[in-house]
Amino acid sequence: MGMGKKLSQIDRRIIFLVIGLAVALPLLFPIGLQIRVSEPAQRMYKAIDQLPPGSKVLISFDYDPTTMPELYPMNIALVRHCFAKDLKVIGMALWPTGVPLGEEAFEIAAKDYGKSYGQDYVNLGYKAGDIVLISNLGKSIPQQFPIDFRGTPLEELPIMKGVRSLKNIDLVIDLSAGFPGIVEWTMIAGGRHHVKVGGGCTAVSAPSYYPYLQSKQIVGLLGGMKGAAEYETLMNARGAAAGGMDAQSIAHLVIILFIFIGNLFMFLGNKGKA
Amino acid sequence: MADTIGIWVAALLTLFIFSFLYKDNPLYKMAEHLFIGVSAGYWVSYLYQNVFKPNLYNPLFHQGKLLLIIPLILGLMMVMRLFPKIGWISRWSIAFIVGITSGYYLITYLQTNAVDQVRASLLNFSQINNIILVVGVLSGLIYFFFSAEHRGVLGGTAKLGIWFLMVAFGASFGYTVMARISLLIGRMQFLLGDWLGLLH
Incomplete structure (x- = not known):
């Protein structure tokens, strides 16, 4: 089974766990990412x-x-x-x-x-x-x-x-x-x-x-x-909002990574079929 | 003491709801049913105390404002929906609400969401942002113009409109993700901070 196939069949609970950790860890260990005012x-x-x-x-x-x-x-x-x-x-x-x-x-x-x-x-x-x-x-x-x-x-x-x-x-x-x-x-x-x-x-x-x-x-x-x-x-x-922004940024990065990997393997898979 | 019990109950109920992410289970179902029951009870008592009593019951029966008999009758007619045979009576109340709301909204909605928005799109082209905005609005509108085939200049502009729409959908999706993650952060802050005392 190829890597793409394996990833497409990944247990979604693993994704939930990763998102959970991506939120919890920055709350426990703040990074202090800059908050730019729009x-x-x-x-x-x-x-x-x-x-x-x-x-x-x-x-x-x-x-x-x-x-x-x-x-x-x-x-x-x-x-x-x-x-x-x-x-x-x-x-x-x-x-x-x-x-x-x-x-x-x-x-x-x-x-x-x-x-x-x-x-x-x-x-x-x-x-x-x-x-x-x-x-x-x-x-x-x-x-x-x-x-x-x-x-x-x-x-x-x-x-x-x-x-x-x-x-x-x-x-x-x-x-x-x-x-x-x-x-x-x-x-x-x-x-x-x-x-x-x-x-x-x-x-x-x-x-x-x-x-x-x-x-x-x-x-x-x-x-x-x-x-x-x-x-x-x-x-x-x-306050609570600024305190949560590290977790927000990390969670977004993880989601972007998921979307990127998902699309990459979908693209490679389609190319293979063609 | 009461606060501590409250925090523990809230924390356990949060965990019961989160347990659904693993798989459906009796604890999740219990929390779900509890939520629905408590919400229904809360809303019935709240609406009775804060809407029905001050707006209808007290003015009508204690202050003698007899004109309020009309909304009372309309309200009772609405309740007729509960009885299938005479459920049609509720349509009169619904028609009243729809009529009033439409009349109320029409002019103001048109002014706020159409006239003022069109006015805000009439910009000079001295800034790049203004150009992007006007091109985006026009091409987006042309995409929704279906009275002519999307070919040639019209087709090209409509295609550009799709690009603008895609950017808008992407931004919307990003904001939606942010909203959902915010809710998770809120619960995590409660569990790790208020409950476990790990956040400072």
Whole structure:
């Protein structure tokens, strides 16, 4: 039996094992490969960095635990950046599962920067309605969220003073794992209410959002774990995403190698038959 | 203590799910069924507490907003799907949703995804990237023009369009691989870090 034939019949569990090792070993023994910051991440950073202190940023936690490795690190990094710049952050979610994740990120970042709930940040919680909700936020935020996630009426929260609708929001950041997500925020908040929109998304969906970046419909985009790692690099705060990039690179190299070897033997096999 | 128990349960369930990579087994099946059951229970209670009660039940029955009888009726009609003989009634609710959503989406979607995108493709040719972008958009569109045979200039341009599409598919595949590996990294970080305490 030729080498190509042998390889084509390889037990796929061996491939799983190799991929598993390619991920586990760099986590245990980090190499410290350089993380280059791409332009979309740089633009997202700049959009937040340019806001004057006290500006209102709305972050929508539209993701769930299944996409946590990609979106949760960027959630923490973005909230940290907002707090570092003394921005007021209003959290909400179009995905119910995003609420506790956003709350956790708030608590971690607030502890680091000494920020207080109600004064510097608030979590409005989840509300059903998808695009209709976004559209209604353009008319009135307190009407859609009369109370916050903890049950406090909005008028009792100092951070919400003067915030009537999306018009009073300086930047919307959407952490998007699918529908509803960046597309809906871009269409309604950006397109209809003319609010600046930026965000982060899973790597799977990143290619479909790049056209919005090119057309300047969104101000910046963090794509997957790499985007999160780039933002952590910009913040000089190495977190879970940057810590996983060695493993990401090695795993990709192994997969490229598999594809190369597979194609090579397929090519040689076909040539032999001819 | 509660955190430790939680981490152990999560770690063991992760390993049970990973065991499917070796072969199907009762531990994997147990974890899978547990996940489905817990998810269903979670969603029912969450939607009842966070959607049904604040948006319909409380305003209608405690605040007297009688207009909400209409969505209540439409919702009940939707439930008729559970009874095959009168399942057709649910089509009225579906028609309402489809109609509203289409109307809502049409203009905004067209503006965001067609008009603004076309506008963004009208670029001057002072930069190489702009030229690539415009050529890519035009050749890609020509590939999907099926009203004339793809021969001559049209055929050549369509072929170029295929190349651009292949590059796009390749980039998409690369991102998909990255997403899947990220999920594995997330679980590995949990197992090696949170559970075994090997990561610093």
